Amino acid sequence: MANILEPSEANIQAGKILFNSKAQPIPCAVCHGFKGDSIGVIFQWIKPYARNFTCYQTMEDISDGQMFWIIRNGSHGTRMRAYEKLDDTQIWQLVHYIRSFQESK
Numbered sequence: 383m384a385n386i387l388e389p390s391e392a393n394i395q396a397g398k399i400l401f402n403s404k405a406q407p408i409p410c411a412v413c414h415g416f417k418g419d420s421i422g423v424i425f426q427w428i429k430p431y432a433r434n435f436t437c438y439q440t441m442e443d444i445s446d447g448q449m450f451w452i453i454r455n456g457s458h459g460t461r462m463r464a465y466e467k468l469d470d471t472q473i474w475q476l477v478h479y480i481r482s483f484q485e486s487k
């Protein structure tokens with residue numbers, strides 16, 4: 383499954399807003415950190431740890447389709463919950479935003 387959206391500035395910005403504040407019920411940044419490095423506010427209490435999205439080696443192994451699936455369905459047995467209220471466009475915007483963390487390194 384490939385990202386259907388262009389990695390345009392507008393899509394990345396939309397993903398950023400979802401990531402930092404709009405995603406319900408808990409914005410992603412609470413766990414994944416505002417810089418995507420998973421140094422989030424409640425980082426210390428999460429096991430297994432949320433991944434470091436800024437790490438190229440970690441992210442190389444995760445396809446866009448896998449990210450989409452996890453955001454939609456959650457990761458069973460972890461704090462990563464299903465985000466059922468997000469539509470496909472919003473999820474793909476988040477995937478672009480998450481990918482943009484590596485490029486800024």
Ligand code: HEC
Nearest residue numbers: 405408409410413430431432433449452457460461462476
């Ligand atoms: C309550 C904490 C929490 C919140 C909020 C959260 N996540 Fe996660 N997320 C996690 C944890 C912990 C993992 C690691 C799960 C695992 O090891 O399988 C994870 C895994 C992921 C992964 C998969 C990467 C991988 O490890 O394969 C993606 C993509 C992701 N999260 C994106 C998001 C997005 C986008 C949001 C907001 C819409 C979000 N997360 C909100 C805790 C959180």
